[in-house]
Amino acid sequence: xxxxxxxxxxxxxxxxxxxxxxxxxxxxxxxxxxxxxxxxxxxxxxxxxxxxxxxxxxxxxxxxxxxxx
Numbered sequence: 001x002x003x004x005x006x007x008x009x010x011x012x013x014x015x016x017x018x019x020x021x022x023x024x025x026x027x028x029x030x031x032x033x034x035x036x037x038x039x040x041x042x043x044x045x046x047x048x049x050x051x052x053x054x055x056x057x058x059x060x061x062x063x064x065x066x067x068x069x
Contacts (some may be wrong), residue, residue: 012063012066012068015059015062015063015066016063017060019056019059019063020057021057022052022056023056024053025052026049026052026056029048029049029052030043030049032045033045033046033049035062
């Protein structure tokens with residue numbers, strides 16, 4: 001997406017973009033966990049997935065509590 005389109009978005013639209021990107025990251029990490037072989041790598045991926053899930057919880061809370069002007 002180019003900068004002109006991004007500049008036309010309001011704050012909550014940007015937050016929704018982040019939500020979508022985090023969901024995509026979560027799906028990719030789940031795929032990675034299902035194919036990884038080494039336990040130490042699986043733990044690293046799981047730690048990253050946990051961080052993404054925490055970020056998703058935060059962004060969902062932001063969306064739920066967002067107050068329009």
